Amino acid sequence: MPRTNLFMGTVRCCAVIYGIVWAVTFFSTAGWERALMASLVLLHAIFIIGDFSLVLRWKLKPIMDNPTIEDREHLIAVNTLLMFLFYFGGLRKDDLRKEYEQEVRFLKEASFLIETARGYSPDLADRIIRNVRKRDLALAQSAINDELRKRTRTATVEQSILKRAEELDCASSVLPLIQRGQHDEALQRLSRAQSLLQDAESLGIREHVTPLVTQGAFDKAQGRINQARRAKEREELLSGLTRRIELARPEHRPKLERLLKEVTRVEYTSRAYRKARYELDKALEQSEGRPN
Structure with a gap:
């Protein structure tokens, strides 16, 4: 067998194998790429059956009987060209598949980001959607x-405030502030x-003040505390005056006891109280022998 026929046969065999491979993968393509693949497969099939004709010359001339040098060159050139077309077509097919997969991933991520954005504020949602439209998914995800x-961070702060409010039995009065995002006001209320x-x-008097604090009636609670504080101060004062009267001279005790009753009868912060207290202190000093 001549060397030229051997070379041409080898080229044609390689072309046949390569064409079979791409014919199998043809059905995994779609659109214009499938049409291109179909035309290339058909054209390749025509040229690899060299026993029938040379299509480029549009005549029925068996090339295996008495092929000319020109016929062989045409056949080798055509088969080589088709092999290159299939090769670069395969590269383009791989590129298109990668681009398709990348686009599918982009659409999935973009859809997820847009769905997530609907749960946020309108301003943030608009910013996320603008970044998605610009195909800047990284910036949208960053937002x-x-x-x-x-x-x-907000949830951590709110949980801390709510836990402290539960410890102080005033969660019901602090919870509305937490829900409105007024964390500073809630902390001030807890401090008070x-x-x-x-x-x-x-x-x-904690058992009397706790219900008021729970209801958020801080002014009433403060009033109850002030009242209890004045009562305690009055009690301590009267207890001290009583001990001083007990230590006074017997002849002065009736007057001192009468003045003490006057002190206990009037209002603790009134002008009459201050006057009665002045008279009692003056009598006690005289009873104890102190100079006026």
Whole structure:
């Protein structure tokens, strides 16, 4: 067999194998690429059957009987060209498949980001959608991550405030502030509630003040504490005056006891109280022998 026929046969065999491979993968393509593949497969099939004719010359001339040098060159050139077409067509097919897969991933991520954006504020949602339209998914995701971190910090602060409010029995009055995002106001209310409960504890009236704090009636609770504080001061004062009267001279006790009753009868903060108290202090000093 001549060397030229051997070379041509080898080229044709390789072309046949390559054509079979692409014919199998043809059915995995779609659109204009499938039409291109179909035309190339058909054209290749025509040229690899070299026993019938040379299509480029549009005549029926068996090339295996007495092929000319020109016929062989044409056949080799055509088969080589078709092999290159199939090769670069395969590369383009791979590129298109990668582009298709990338576009599918982009659409999935974009759809997820847009659905997520609907759960946020209108301003943030518009910003996310604008970034998606610009195909900048990283910036859109970054905006969502920032919002998630912000919400996480807010949730941590709210849980801390609510836990402290439950410890102080005033969660019902603080919860509306937390829901409105007024965290500073909620902390101020907790500080005042804690101060009121501490004062009530020191005065022994916590059980009376706690319901008022729970209801958020801080002014009433403060009034109850002030009243209890004045009563305690009055009680301590009267107890001290009583001990001083007991130590006074017997002849002065009737007058001192009468003045003490006058002091206990009038209002603690009134002008009459101050006058009665002045008279009692003056009588006690005289009873104790102090100079006026």
